[in-house]
Amino acid sequence: MIYLDYQATTPLAPEAREAMLRxxxxxxxxxxxxxxxxxxMxxxxxxxxxxxxxxxxxLLPPGGTVTFTSGATEAINIALRGCEPALAGMPMAVSAIExxxxxxxxxDLAGPCHLLPVGAEGVVDPQVPLPEGLGLLAVMQVNNEIGTVQPVAELYARARANGALFLCDAVQAAGKMLVAEADFIVISAHKLHGPKGIGALWVRDGVPLxxxxTGGGQENGLRSGTLSPALCAGFGAAAELALARMEADAAHVAALWDRARGLLAEWELNGSAQQRYLGNLNLRREGLDVARLMSDLRQLCFSAGSACASGSGRPSHVLSALGLTPAEARSSIRLGFGRYTTMAELEEAAVLIDNAATQQG
Structure with missing residues (x-):
């Protein structure tokens, strides 16, 4: 079995497992x-x-507090729902590929929600028009489906200039690159070789939520409930390892990317080739039957989109936002690789994928 779905989840680092056992x-x-x-005790x-x-x-900027959560989804809900009273119905703006x-x-919140478009390369224009009276802007640092890196530093500066809060979903960025400044930052352990079931919300000092x-008042009253020391320890060990290995991991991923692009040179790339995290390779091939491809290659683990949206039957909202037709979106696959992917595994998988796609005619 060859695993190429690192955006869905990453293998648990041995160091994280060891930290959890005690x-x-x-x-x-x-x-x-x-x-x-x-x-x-x-x-x-x-x-x-x-x-x-x-x-x-x-892994995160100075000047804030980390609250442990059950994962990124809960952290996002705490941030957005927790600041809703302060926004008092003010509009929010979020990128179309969140x-x-x-x-x-x-x-689901009371105020209006404005979608900010992306260009054909899957990147938000840092000068995109923002709604009047903006209360909160949310733009992810690295997209989970196509890997594009967003201009979050510029967008955060614009949010501040407008007196608005800024939320950054850094789930796919944390541990792989420096995390950008924001008022709220969301990360998840299992996307950086930690355990599932734990994430974190970073809140800038002085931002009320x-x-x-509610309940026992744990986590400074922001998130009640008994914490799991094992999950926290695994998360911490994985974060420490990711920080120490950031440059080495990036170099390994870049080498894998170059080799995969060479072996799959006839496939079209979805998203920017420059402004992206190289461990995410989203490709399409005209007329490709992705369901058949996945059925023919059961020894490979890869994705037709984000794991959260699989089985919905709808074209990816991310690929649609790039301007792809439903047919183009449905003929796309995502290959995700990282620290524990070997070059031999990637080469074998790329050849198998290319051959199976060619046999479809």
Whole structure:
């Protein structure tokens, strides 16, 4: 089995798994304590959580606080719903290629939601017109479907100049590049070789939020509920490793990209070739039956779009925003690779994909 779906999830780093094990002790162990308990085992667990918080925070800008969540979707909901009272019905603006967690949540709020278009290369124009009276702007740093890198620094500056808040979905960026400045930053552990079931919301100091989940008042009152020291530790170890390996991982991914582009040179690239993260290769081939391709290549794990939207039967909203026809969108595949992908695996997969597509006629 060759895994090429790194945008959906990444393999757990051995270092992250090792960091988690001590907090999974059963009877007779000392690592299963509740981090919110005042006794010795609780304090030990709390110290482990705080170490992980520091490790995750090191991936993010200074001047903010990390709150652990169950994942990026919850973090997005806390940010958008939590600041809604302060916005008092003011309009929001989000890019047309945002993840559904941002799009659907923004549309569900009281104020109007404006979609910001992207060009044919899948990038928001940094000078795109913004609505009058803007309350919040949300633009992701790296798109999950096509890998394009957005001009978030320029857009954040414009949001500030307009007195608006800025949310950045950095799920596909964190651990791979420096995360841009924002008021809210969302990341997810399992997209950077950590465990599933945990994410984080970074909130700039001084930005007020109403809690979405109330109860015990954990996480400074912003997100109640008992934290899992094991998940936090795995997240922290993965973040620390990603920071240490950022340059090496980027060089490896660039080499894989160059080789894949050479082997699949006849395929059309979706999105900018320059303004992108190179571990995301979204390609199309005229007349391609993607369902048949995936059925013929069951030894390969790749995607026809984002994992969250698979099975919907609708063309990708991201590819549609680029101006692709429904037929072009449906003839597209996404190959995602990274730290643990070998060159031999990528070469074998590319040849198999190309041959299977050619046999379709």
């Amino acid at each position: 907090w999974l002790d059963g009877p007779g162990g000392t690592g299963f304590g509740n981090p919110h308990s005042p006794h010795r 609780g304090r030990q667990a709390a110290a482990g959580v705080e170490l992980a918080r520091e490790q995750v925070a090191a 993840h559904a967690a941002v799009l659907d949540t923004a549309r 109403r809690p979405l989940i």
